[in-house]
Amino acid sequence: MEDDRISYHESVRHAYRRIKEDGMTNIWDRYEAQGLGDSPDKRCPFCQAGARCDLCSNGPCRADAAKDKRGVCGITADGMAMRMMALRNVMGTSTYHYHTEQTVKTLRATAEGKTPFEIKEPGKLRDFAGRLGVDTSGSDADVALRFCDFVEADFNRKADEPSLIVEALATPERKETWKKLDIFPGGVYGEMLRVTASCLTNVDGYYQSLALKAMRMGIAMAYQSQIVNEYGMDILYGLPRPHPMRVDLGVLDPDYVNALPNGHEPFLGFAMVQQARKPEWQEKAKAAGAKGLRVIANIETGQEMIQRWEMDDVFYGFTGNWITQEAVLATGCVDLFACDMNCSMPIDPSYAGRYKFKLIPVSDLVAFEGVTDRLDYVPQEAEAQAAQLLQMAVANFKERRATVEPITGLRCGDAVVGFSTESILEALGGTLDPLLDAIKSGAIKGIAGLVSCTTLRDSGQDVHSVAVAKELIARDILILSMGCGNGAMQVAGLCMPQAAEMAGAGLRGVCEKLGVPPVLSYGTCTDTGRIADLLAAVSGALGGVPIPDLPVVAAAPEYMEQKATMDAVFALALGLYTYVNPVPTVTGGPKLVQLLTEDCADVTGGVMRLETDAAQAADGMLAHIEAKRDKLGL
DSSP states (O other): OOHHHHBSOHHHHHHHHHHHHTTOOOHHHHHHHTSBTTBTTOOOHHHHTTOEEOSSTTOOEEOBGGGTBOOTTOOOHHHHHHHHHHHHHHHHHHHHHHHHHHHHHHHHHHHTTOSSOOOSOHHHHHHHHHHTTOOOOSOHHHHHHHHHHHHHHHHTOOTTSOOHHHHHHSOHHHHHHHHHTTOOOOOHHHHHHHHHHHTSTTTOOOHHHHHHHHHHHHHHIIIIIIIHHHHHHHHHHOOOOOEEEEESGGGOOTTSEEEEEESSOOHHHHHHHHHHTSHHHHHHHHHTTOSOEEEEEOHHHHHHHHHHSOOOSSEEEEOOOGGGHHHHHHTSOOSEEEEOSSSOOTTHHHHHHHHTOEEEEOSTTOOOTTOOOOOOOOGGGHHHHHHHHHHHHHHHHHHHHHHOOOOOOOOOEEEEEOOOHHHHHHHTTSSSHHHHHHHHHTSSOEEEEEEOOOOOSSSSBTHHHHHHHHHHHHTTEEEEEESHHHHHHHHTTTTSGGGGGGSOHHHHHHHHHHTOOSEEEEEOGGGHHHHHHHHHHHHHHTTSOOGGGSSEEEEETTOOSHHHHHHHHHHHHHTOEEEEOSOOTTTTOHHHHHHHHTGGGGTTSOEEEEOSOHHHHHHHHHHHHHHHHHHHTO
8 A cells, every 4th residue: 555545644654664564464554454355445346335234144135226126024125224334323322431431430429539539620520510400519529429410310311201311411402402303312322223123134224214213322322421421521531631742652751651441431541640740650651761751641531631631741642543553562662551341453463562561451341362450440449450551561561672773763752632522612712703703704614523533545644634624724624623533633733723733724823812822622422512512602602503404514524433433323313514525325215315315314314425535525514604604693
């Protein structure tokens, strides 16, 4: 594969060359090997179209809508494709919600005084609890415990018991629409049960019914899992506020002990930073022959951390998103890779053996073949567990430094991170009016919520995401960036104020006046719910304008996994124009494609758009925004 098919980032391409020299299996070569013929992107046509099923012993079955060729049970290609999408949505929802359950457990244990953490944002706690109707009298700990009781009860409502969280947070217009369509959800567990049971062979094979059930589950996920999770993180670790951060693989210095928390849950990552900032840990590292001990942020766990805590010489910087993983490990600079519940790769043990780092699962979800040591996170034991992990890192340093030749001279860049609804309001003087005025005047045409992963499908890592982002800001569209795609923006330099030079004249002027980048680093994939809450605030500030009528779009230029498909389905339920790339595995179902890309606009107001060309994708989003501006008289 050519350089631009490897990655947008030169640091990753450099590490790839090292990986090849070392004869290591790697994601790029494995991806290429999956292709058919001379194309790394070509796959089985039935699988690629979503018209293939192996759920029962009569299969695998293939379907062809043009010939009315159905599965053995009689399911159509449309039903087959939507059923598989619904099952992917269940996996995405369950993974999001596992994270949320851990956050609520950690908040409860913290309120009981049993963790090394504290309630850093009592104002956010009381404000959010009050919005949900929770009693806010008494101490912060009292409020936190009542809040935990309330959300856990809501999670466990049956599917036919309407969610109080959704009732409290969603806009009146969206609630009315969802109730009319019978997609106003109950508890997230009940909704997952309902969708999963519907996907059994010979239960529900109707693509429209399955699509509505998936949307209903997506609404529960966004408000119960994502919003509760991220606001819980805010309460525990602080509101994201803008600050500088070092980024890219150059943050790894081989002469330091480098401990990398990896995945999506930052609990032990934060605990390690608290420990590593103590002088005694720095002395232990120096006694082992290192210059010191650093905790390096990585993937989405790293995003959670860098959004909230400022860098120093201990919490040093951020590497990149998930496709960067093998490149990170192959630098020869890693001493500890602590893997929580998502985005740690099955190949990691091979890299641990070759590049001499300690590989430790820290979630009961994660397991590696051949790795027996583990330290599953327990909130009440977080301080001791963090100390154990740091000791493993320090003990690893001598062997790693003596036996592995590190890669040096890799780029270390800069980004401004830490934008949230609250920090955006603070930057605007406490009100949305300046932002709304900029949109009304046309200086900012609209807003794109870039909620994306990173994938090798059709282009190199982050290549398409960066191209789409540049096209959007050139058209005066402000970007709020989340997920692994956010790591792409940060490392590519688009989250620096200087990137305003690439923006259109209107957006550039706003950025220069406020001193902000044209791409605002807004968080992780779990911040999709935070966007929904921000749009509700914008809707209210404009006098109740329905969310589908706002000049906003959702963009997933490089979606990859099951959580991303759930985000897209929720965006459709929310009523958003949703740009998705690469083309999802649903094209074998023409009626399903029509539902997602056309008919949905008349159902929820949302619509999915598919486009592989970055400029044309941006043109489509701008056209939608301009149409909404015309409808609002802007």
